[in-house]
Amino acid sequence: MAVSHLSPEEEELIAAIREIATGRVAPRAAEIDRTGNSPGI
Amino acid sequence: MKELLAQQDIYAMPFPVEYGGLGSTKLAVVRAIEELSRCCATTGLLLAVQQLGAMPILLAGSEEQKRKYLPPLARGEWLAAFGLTEAGSGSDAAAMRTVAVRKGDRYILNGSKRFITNGGLAQVNTVFALTDPQAGTHGISAFIVERDFPGFAVGRIEDKMGIKGSQTAELIFNDCEVPVENLIGREGDGFRIAMRTLDRTRPGIGAQAVGIAQGALDLAVSYSKQRVQFGRPIAENQGIQFMLADMATKVEAARLLVYNVAEMIDRGEERFTMYSSMAKMFASDIAMQVTSDAIQILGGYGYMKEYPAERMLRDAKITQIYEGTNQIQRLVIARELLARASA
Numbered sequence: 001m002a003v004s005h006l007s008p009e010e011e012e013l014i015a016a017i018r019e020i021a022t023g024r025v026a027p028r029a030a031e032i033d034r035t036g037n038s039p040g041i
Numbered sequence: 042m043k044e045l046l047a048q049q050d051i052y053a054m055p056f057p058v059e060y061g062g063l064g065s066t067k068l069a070v071v072r073a074i075e076e077l078s079r080c081c082a083t084t085g086l087l088l089a090v091q092q093l094g095a096m097p098i099l100l101a102g103s104e105e106q107k108r109k110y111l112p113p114l115a116r117g118e119w120l121a122a123f124g125l126t127e128a129g130s131g132s133d134a135a136a137m138r139t140v141a142v143r144k145g146d147r148y149i150l151n152g153s154k155r156f157i158t159n160g161g162l163a164q165v166n167t168v169f170a171l172t173d174p175q176a177g178t179h180g181i182s183a184f185i186v187e188r189d190f191p192g193f194a195v196g197r198i199e200d201k202m203g204i205k206g207s208q209t210a211e212l213i214f215n216d217c218e219v220p221v222e223n224l225i226g227r228e229g230d231g232f233r234i235a236m237r238t239l240d241r242t243r244p245g246i247g248a249q250a251v252g253i254a255q256g257a258l259d260l261a262v263s264y265s266k267q268r269v270q271f272g273r274p275i276a277e278n279q280g281i282q283f284m285l286a287d288m289a290t291k292v293e294a295a296r297l298l299v300y301n302v303a304e305m306i307d308r309g310e311e312r313f314t315m316y317s318s319m320a321k322m323f324a325s326d327i328a329m330q331v332t333s334d335a336i337q338i339l340g341g342y343g344y345m346k347e348y349p350a351e352r353m354l355r356d357a358k359i360t361q362i363y364e365g366t367n368q369i370q371r372l373v374i375a376r377e378l379l380a381r382a383s384a
Contacts, residue, residue, distance in 0.1 A: 005068070006072070010065060010069040013054075013069065016049070020045065020049055020051075022080060025077060025081045026080035026081065029080055029349065029352070032081060032083055032206035034205075035206075
């Protein structure tokens with residue numbers, strides 16, 4: 001993985017976003033693509 | 042997904058603290074876009090476009106404009122859109138036809154914009170129009186157009202190849218009334234504002250492309266270890282290993298270009314235009330290559346909608362096109378390179 005110079009707080013935020021992406025976004029990605037819409041988008 | 046990003050304060054990342062944002066570094070913003078796009082390019086685009094639509098206000102807006110528009114955008118209550126492209130003017134922004142004529146305390150806008158991400162959903166539209174049609178790029182001005190301004194309408198909703206969860210629409214201005222206080226900067230500043238905006242947001246598209254490519258690589262690695270042919274996983278075949286190695290190297294190189302320009306912006310460096318174009322161009326080109334190779338490794342399954350590889354390829358394609366085609370990026374890079382050499 002490339003070097004990136006984030007503060008510990010921002011590293012934590014990115015880790016949280018990764019968790020959201022894998023846990024909550026990824027399971028809906030196919031549905032978003034199939035239906036052509038995402039609630040709220 | 043919009044609500045999810047708002048709940049988690051992800052929309053707030055690109056906005057300064059004094060306007061309700063998190064004041065995140067550019068590097069953190071591109072990494073956020075990358076992480077979201079690794080799983081869903083449409084969701085990554087939500088953050089990228091919020092930044093794109095708001096950037097003209099951040100760069101050149103008045104204090105009143107910033108206080109009015111940025112906090113609800115940072116909270117994710119409002120969405121933003123960026124209205125530059127027209128049916129007859131894509132890469133050649135100076136050929137735009139939308140006009141704005143001042144009448145008293147209002148500008149009257151007439152014309153239309155095409156292929157606008159968040160079009161019709163955004164409450165805040167930063168729109169570019171000619172205030173002096175004879176002055177070329179110096180005659181373009183930037184405006185904040187709210188969705189409920191009189192004379193603003195949404196035209197066709199586009200049926201796209203990819204990023205299907207993101208609405209792309211035509212914006213129509215029919216004697217659209219915009220208060221003079223919604224002019225961003227001064228008359229004639231619009232083209233410069235648009236270019237400065239894109240310089241700062243193209244790394245976000247590069248990050249989206251890196252995320253898509255990484256997602257495709259993850260899939261290809263996982264599949265190649267599970268898929269058994271001739272009595273062993275296909276990952277044990279050197280032909281597959283070489284493909285995976287090339288894919289991983291390309292993704293890493295693209296990531297470094299994106300992170301590098303993000304850090305240049307964070308350091309306050311001024312001459313980063315060329316690096317922004319390099320990051321967007323290279324990352325989007327490798328996203329197409331890597332997603333195509335992922336489909337190849339998955340074979341017949343990769344071509345089917347049962348697996349996400351084909352979606353990733355469809356999503357990757359737009360990153361070579363929007364926020365300036367990769368041909369335009371190459372022009373930008375070559376011009377700056379040659380100018381530096383003759384300086």
